[in-house]
Amino acid sequence: MLNDILLITEKHKAAADAILNYVLEQRKDKMVIAISGESGSGKSELTYLLAKLLRREKIFAKPLHTDNYYMTDPLKRKEWRISRGIENVVGYGEYDWAMIHKNIDDFKHSRRSEMPCVDLVTEQVDQLITDFKTVDMLIVDGLYAIKAEGVDLKVFIELTYLETKEKHTKDSRGKEVMDEARWDILGQEHKMVQALKPLADLLINTDYQVVEVK
């Protein structure tokens, strides 16, 4: 993802610190961490902070945003969703999971890899070529990231779009314009994301406290 704007707050920092401890405890070679949560729940912020903290521990972590893997073009997605019916198409099926799994596999096998990379300014999909040889950990973040195969630690943020409503209407990130269709999309994503909660190893509750799932 190019030209994303993050809004990092103290609660993100505290949660990233807590997750770091679990990661270090369970540390393994070529570890894959996944962070799922609804739009506006803070996935990108947590991913960024966790990767930065890991770097301090001399662990090289690379973020992998699943939003780069939509099969529809960013500029045509909304129209496509509306024409097909939001409740019919919004969900995991919109992502190129074969490519996500290929890139995760490239990471695990320390290969040179080519992956999609959305530029949020031009709204074009560029291609990013990276060498995973020197990358120790992968942090997969996205609505349905914990559904990916081969994930070692699954983090789920419980905050819903209704609780971050203000963020969506303000559009301070300039990501997407708010209208009725957008609310319907968020509602549908909400259903799909919440269904993944039982997969989580760690939950970040609505107070942004990190809780281990027994």
Add this chain to the structure above:
Amino acid sequence: MLNDLITVTPRHENAAKLILDRIIEIRKELPKDKMIVTISGEVGSGKSTVSVVLARILKPQGIRAKIIDLDDYYKIPPLQRRQWRLKNGINSIGYDEYDWVKVKQNIADFKDSKTSKMPCVDLITGYVDELRTNFEGVDMLIINGLYSLRIENADFKVFIELTYDETRDAQKYSQKENIDAYRLQVLQREHEVVQSLKSHAEFYIDFDQSLYHL
């Protein structure tokens, strides 16, 4: 540049709006496809943030802009740069550290609406990835960097004013790097090189006072 932490303030927004107004004027006088805008200024002056905000507000004007960050074009990669500079002396710091051949190639590709390969630093890992982008349909190139004023075929050259002392303060708040005595020496040297290029600009923005231009 991947994982650059961008924090937008009203000052950045105002600066970007002033640049936008001038760009619109210029395009009225001399309509042009494939326009190049350079944004220069000291370390920590807000070049990358102003670039992102500018690119975002160009979109509703029907202008699709791609941002190029010259820091992606260092010949010596981030993780080896400090060692290299220590070995080669303080005078090695300056525009010769950049791969201008590659910069020119990417500018030419933009002008010709071709697919182009460019370096892309991941600020979390410190490694240099490669980014492949298609310049077809990209109307404007925003090139930001310390020495972007050296790019002669730019259509509009902006300089963001900020004194060296302010830069030092800005660095304290920047997560980009740690500050020590040697880093201060580097900043002093970069400051001198930037100042030597300043007169090439056509438009100066001062965050604290109102704007003026030559």
